[in-house]
Amino acid sequence: xxxxxxxxxxxxxxxxxxxxxxxxxxxxxxxxxxxxxxxxxxxxxxxxxxxxxxxxxxxxxxxxxxxxxxxxxxxxxxxxxxxxxxxxxxxxxxxxxxxxxxxxxxxxxxxxxxxxxxxxxxxxxxxxxxxxxxxxxxxxxxxxxxxxxxxxxxxxxxxxxxxxxxxxxxxxxxxxxxxxxxxxxxxxxxxxxxxxxxxxxxxxxxxxxxxxxxxxxxxxxxxxxxxxxxxxxxxxxxxxxxxxxxxxxxxxxxxxxxxxxxxxxxxxxxxxxxxxxxxxxxxxxxxxxxxxxxxxxxxxxxxxxxxxxxxxxxxxxxxxxxxxxxxxxxxxxxxxxxxxxxxxxxxxxxxxxxxxxxxxxxxxxxxxxxxxxxxxxxxxxxxxxxxxxxxxxxxxxxxxxxxxxxxxxxxxxxxxxxxxxxxxxxxxxxxxxxxxxxxxxxxxxxxxxxxxxxxxxxxxxxxxxxxxxxxxxxxxxxxxxxxxxxxxxxxxxxxxxxxxxxxxxxxxxxxxxxxxxxxxxxxxxxxxxxxxxxxxxxxxxxxxxxxxxxxxxxxxxxxxxxxxxxxxxxxxxxxxx
Amino acid sequence: xxxxxxxxxxxxxxxxxxxxxxxxxxxxxxxxxxxxxxxxxxxxxxxxxxxxxxxxxxxxxxxxxxxxxxxxxxxxxxxxxxxxxxxxxxxxxxxxxxxxxxxxxxxxxxxxxxxxxxxxxxxxxxxxxxxxxxxxxxxxxxxxxxxxxxxxxxxxxxxxxxxxxxxxxxxxxxxxxxxxxxxxxxxxxxxxxxxxxxxxxxxxxxxxxxxxxxxxxxxxxxxxxxxxxxxxxxxxxxxxxxxxxxxxxxxxxxxxxxxxxxxxxxxxxxxxxxxxxxxx
Numbered sequence: 001x002x003x004x005x006x007x008x009x010x011x012x013x014x015x016x017x018x019x020x021x022x023x024x025x026x027x028x029x030x031x032x033x034x035x036x037x038x039x040x041x042x043x044x045x046x047x048x049x050x051x052x053x054x055x056x057x058x059x060x061x062x063x064x065x066x067x068x069x070x071x072x073x074x075x076x077x078x079x080x081x082x083x084x085x086x087x088x089x090x091x092x093x094x095x096x097x098x099x100x101x102x103x104x105x106x107x108x109x110x111x112x113x114x115x116x117x118x119x120x121x122x123x124x125x126x127x128x129x130x131x132x133x134x135x136x137x138x139x140x141x142x143x144x145x146x147x148x149x150x151x152x153x154x155x156x157x158x159x160x161x162x163x164x165x166x167x168x169x170x171x172x173x174x175x176x177x178x179x180x181x182x183x184x185x186x187x188x189x190x191x192x193x194x195x196x197x198x199x200x201x202x203x204x205x206x207x208x209x210x211x212x213x214x215x216x217x218x219x220x221x222x223x224x225x226x227x228x229x230x231x232x233x234x235x236x237x238x239x240x241x242x243x244x245x246x247x248x249x250x251x252x253x254x255x256x257x258x259x260x261x262x263x264x265x266x267x268x269x270x271x272x273x274x275x276x277x278x279x280x281x282x283x284x285x286x287x288x289x290x291x292x293x294x295x296x297x298x299x300x301x302x303x304x305x306x307x308x309x310x311x312x313x314x315x316x317x318x319x320x321x322x323x324x325x326x327x328x329x330x331x332x333x334x335x336x337x338x339x340x341x342x343x344x345x346x347x348x349x350x351x352x353x354x355x356x357x358x359x360x361x362x363x364x365x366x367x368x369x370x371x372x373x374x375x376x377x378x379x380x381x382x383x384x385x386x387x388x389x390x391x392x393x394x395x396x397x398x399x400x401x402x403x404x405x406x407x408x409x410x411x412x413x414x415x416x417x418x419x420x421x422x423x424x425x426x427x428x429x430x431x432x433x434x435x436x437x438x439x440x441x442x443x444x445x446x447x448x449x450x451x452x453x454x455x456x457x458x459x460x461x462x463x464x465x466x467x468x469x470x471x472x473x474x475x476x477x478x479x480x481x482x483x484x485x486x487x488x489x490x491x492x493x494x495x496x497x498x499x500x501x502x503x504x505x506x507x508x509x510x511x512x513x514x515x516x517x518x519x520x521x522x523x524x525x526x527x528x529x530x531x532x533x534x535x536x537x538x539x540x541x542x543x544x545x546x547x548x549x550x551x552x553x554x555x556x557x558x559x560x561x562x563x564x565x566x567x568x569x570x571x572x573x574x575x576x577x
Numbered sequence: 578x579x580x581x582x583x584x585x586x587x588x589x590x591x592x593x594x595x596x597x598x599x600x601x602x603x604x605x606x607x608x609x610x611x612x613x614x615x616x617x618x619x620x621x622x623x624x625x626x627x628x629x630x631x632x633x634x635x636x637x638x639x640x641x642x643x644x645x646x647x648x649x650x651x652x653x654x655x656x657x658x659x660x661x662x663x664x665x666x667x668x669x670x671x672x673x674x675x676x677x678x679x680x681x682x683x684x685x686x687x688x689x690x691x692x693x694x695x696x697x698x699x700x701x702x703x704x705x706x707x708x709x710x711x712x713x714x715x716x717x718x719x720x721x722x723x724x725x726x727x728x729x730x731x732x733x734x735x736x737x738x739x740x741x742x743x744x745x746x747x748x749x750x751x752x753x754x755x756x757x758x759x760x761x762x763x764x765x766x767x768x769x770x771x772x773x774x775x776x777x778x779x780x781x782x783x784x785x786x787x788x789x790x791x792x793x794x795x796x797x798x799x800x801x802x803x804x805x806x807x808x809x810x811x812x813x814x815x816x817x818x819x820x821x822x823x824x825x826x827x828x829x830x831x832x833x834x835x836x837x838x839x840x841x842x843x844x845x846x847x848x849x850x851x852x853x854x855x856x857x
Contacts, residue, residue, distance in 0.1 A: 325739055347737065354739050354819070357699050497736055 015090035021069035026054035038107020040215035042068030048285025066217035085115035100127040110134025118236035141233025187212035267335035272440035318396025320347025322496030326534035332360035341367035369422030379429035394426040402505025419464035440483035449554035454572035492551030597686035605690035618662035636765035638678035650823030687812040689827030724802035753813035755794035
């Protein structure tokens with residue numbers, strides 16, 4: 001063991017006969033974080049991140065096989081993912097034999113760490129995994145398969161775009177030429193490549209002195225693994241909580257490559273960072289360290305028995321019933337932590353109780369979304385008690401039926417207060433928190449098919465929902481640079497209790513009850529369950545879909561409104577609603 | 578509106594009904610004690626039938642049923658044939674429901690028994706909340722609400738709990754049905770479509786007779802149930818579900834001319850609630 005000047009302790013770990021160079025910093029009593037570098041780097045790519053994390057973590061880095069000071073395997077098959085995964089376990093066992101470790105990985109380091117993380121029983125040794133710019137090759141195989149089987153224009157565009165970003169992988173398969181390129185000048189040019197294409201300032205000591213040989217050896221990573229894994233992918237699941245950090249300006253890995261990752265990783269948290277493939281580590285080390293710190297603190301010591309301490313944080317307003325409750329449950333099912341609010345506290349608490357049945361952490365609050373000060377206070381409380389949410393679903397809403405002249409001022413105010421102001425307050429309070437945090441997020445606003453389907457009896461309701469629709473469109477543009485998505489959901493006729501609490505202009509109590517019962521029955525007969533809307537909401541967040549009409553009637557109305565607006569205007573005269 | 582019929586049973590009859598119901602629940606409990614992972618639904622119904630026959634039962638209102646796993650919540654049921662016991666194998670953590678309806682000396686019992694093997698937190702919550710429905714139904718019937726109103730009240734409670742109504746999957750969407758003393762003469766122990774031949778005789782006769790009076794022996798949410806419960810005995814079976822777990826009880830409700838009460842409170846689920854209350 002030899003020491004280094006900046007408090008880094010060096011040791012060698014044996015993994016299946018190969019010597020791995022391991023570098024340790026920080027107090028071994030603190031939680032252990034293992035940082036795994038990519039191609040063509042060595043451990044020094046983590047210098048900034050490691051220095052920051054070492055304040056309160058036992059930081060461990062190693063040169064992966066074939067790079068830096070580690071041993072170089074002789075044969076191509078010695079670069080197989082199985083062995084690379086075993087390297088990570090060998091290092092983990094050496095530096096933290098008793099406690100599970102947190103893993104953070106980038107690029108090829110991430111690809112090989114996925115191998116370790118998706119090994120059955122990984123949760124016993126790995127407490128959390130933060131991944132940047134390196135997909136699991138098996139997941140990628142399924143990703144490609146799925147798109148080839150369902151070649152929608154969107155899917156084909158994704159395949160083409162990712163293909164265009166992966167040109168170098170094909171080049172790396174070329175014999176002689178690829179290694180020669182590195183030897184004959186690419187290694188010398190590398191600092192300029194990083195500076196001009198990756199926005200990384202030149203710094204002393206980087207890239208590492210061994211770059212040329214590391215790059216040449218590392219080509220074997222591609223040759224040994226790419227084609228078998230992508231061609232014959234294996235089903236690889238993991239129970240380990242995973243934080244996926246998408247780098248916005250990444251030239252090699254497209255963000256949509258992680259679409260559908262929840263299938264394999266139920267406990268997934270998504271984050272974004274405005275960085276290129278390398279500037280994330282070399283220019284924004286402290287930001288990455290902060291993300292890692294937050295994630296490791298969340299689930300420190302968490303094992304399988306407590307599945308809910310991590311996962312994204314989701315806030316649902318109006319979560320006491322209907323679509324709100326179903327949405328809270330759907331997110332809870334996917335391992336999210338859920339905060340629901342409602343003006344009916346027992347109903348919100350009930351939702352929290354049901355969420356906990358899925359093993360999720362859930363909390364309930366009493367909030368009237370029409371009250372701006374109350375929503376601000378709620379947002380602050382959530383931030384203080386649970387953290388800044390990753391997803392906020394502005395769902396709370398009320399129904400109202402009445403023609404324009406029938407509807408009283410008071411009724412107008414009530415409808416706009418809840419349906420429009422409720423969304424404004426929610427977006428403002430939580431949107432601001434998300435922007436301040438700077439790692440993205442998603443706002444979901446519940447509009448309605450009535451947002452684009454005029455009806456004379458829905459004057460107030462349709463106006464409020466239409467405003468939500470436009471508000472979301474404007475907000476989406478504003479928040480896009482902050483990587484905060486905004487989705488507008490237009491459900492249509494869904495069987496929830498909104499009809500049982502809807503008000504109708506100009507009716508006495510008895511007639512109102514009869515009308516409510518009648519409409520409820522109609523909605524019940526339509527029989528579209530709120531759970532299906534919830535599933536669409538979860539999907540919209542995952543795919544960042546801007547506008548989602550849910551039911552057939554909502555889709556048809558949207559289409560019709562584009563084909564023939566005049567027809568919809570005429571239909572608005574029908575005495576319905 | 579025709580006159581309500583008078584309550585037709587004396588104390589002796591009620592005691593006989595209670596005995597039949599005790600016997601049915603007793604057999605269900607025996608099967609519940611016997612049941613273990615690896616058993617199929619068919620094996621469970623066969624065991625239930627053996628148990629009842631050993632106890633002297635010769636005829637059935639309907640054949641015994643057993644549902645395991647997500648079948649307790651009737652998920653993916655498209656045809657009535659799916660109600661019959663199948664080859665589903667019980668596994669650790671699964672909920673199950675047993676349902677049997679023996680006829681003893683013409684006195685019918687129709688019971689439902691929910692259970693689980695191993696740990697199942699969803700089942701625990703459902704089983705605890707089932708009590709609310711037993712109390713709600715009695716309260717509403719005592720207030721002489723129409724059967725359709727009681728049905729709607731149960732639906733509202735289900736929505737508040739976040740559960741869904743699984744009795745709507747039963748034929749006719751029924752939450753209950755009237756039970757009478759069987760006086761039919763068809764062959765005992767023979768069944769058609771899962772119902773005893775004598776049942777079909779009695780039920781057919783009742784359906785016609787009650788229809789003429791503007792009432793229905795079946796208790797559902799529709800137009801035919803817009804009348805206060807007819808005095809007599811009703812087998813009431815709220816069946817509630819959350820995702821892939823369902824639970825029910827089914828027992829006899831006595832509706833007299835002025836009042837209503839559950840025929841027997843000494844039943845497994847009622848005892849379980851009492852125990853939980855003591856523990857709390």
